[in-house]
Amino acid sequence: MEPDDPRATVRSLAQARGVSLTALSLMLGRNAAYLQQFVTRGSPRRLATDDRRRLADFFGLDEDALGAETRRRAFMLPRLDVAVSAGPGALVDAEVAMGAAAIDPALAAHLGLREGAASIVRVRGSSMEPGLVDGDLIVVDQAKRKPDARGGVFVVRIDGTVMVKRVAHGADGTLEVRSDNPAAPPVPDAPVEVIGRVVWLMRAPR
Template sequence: MKIVDPRIRLEELATGASVSLAGLSAMLGRGPAYLQQWVRYGRPRHLAERDRRRLADFFGVAEGELGGEAGAPSAWRVPRLDVAASAGPGALVEGEAMLGLDTVPADTARSLGLKQGETAIIRVAGDSMAPGLLDGDRLLIDQTARTPDARGGVYVVRIDGVLLVKRVRRERGRLVVGSDNPDAAAVPGGSVEVIGRAVWQMRRPV
């Protein structure tokens, strides 16, 4: 298989789509000469990952054609589970069947320190974590992050079979689970199982 220089490949793609390098640079939020300098003089040596991904998405090609890792996807497909992490009274969970797959930008996932196969997406139900989290929000969960520290964070927990999204911190060797909404009902007592930490909030614009 012939390997084409990514700078030559970008020129070919731009010519084929009748777009200028200056126009593509503007799309990336860069100065008008950004891509021309890369194509003509190799400066910068490599495109920034974000820029390469946006160009690959724009032209519908793999990032490997523009200097990225061969075959590296520009987006992750993350399982969306058939559960709602209640931010209200709580939802009993009998299973966690996969509803489908959602797309998460690969560079976003990597910037969050995530690894493929260790994430899931769940939906928030209720308003006890308002105004930060609203009913219907989707949360990207890092299933390897199960040890809250003293600073705490937003976690999905299971308390006696009830799945909740709450703010959790460790205090004097025990987990403290609470809501952000001061008007929310008290968190039920019981043994706390940490499912994972919410690392990214996915909300459709309103």
């Protein structure tokens, strides 16, 4: 058994306390061989929740040491009261938090998100259809602000208007900004400020 194996932990704690596995089993209301079988044979494979809790209380330690599943802390993202335009656009004076939403920490790690550097915003308009439609919620990573030559979908600010557009780094060093919907109006000819990359779409496929 590995040193941090719950079975090894039970055995070493019992020895250190000078109490037998039989006595501990009876304390739990189990048959006398319950913990002996757990320690030597791995049967049961995991201690029952109540048994684990009572043993943890008896030995004065955290249940994790006895095999409790550690709950992963949810990765929280602020939801901003900003509608990023995928159409004509709307002037955004301020980004106001209107709550938060949780995503799985494994997904956050896969996306490379960092606490305080990502947020959720709502898409408005049709210029990024069919990929993004009006009302979609997107995760924007503000730590990723440098489009490459292949490009990607970014939230940008152009002439005071916040938009979601496809942005690529052009050969001449300028940013190429366009809509995915060919019927969309042209993007304003003005300096582009990249706010962050869209890394996740929070809806079921349509």
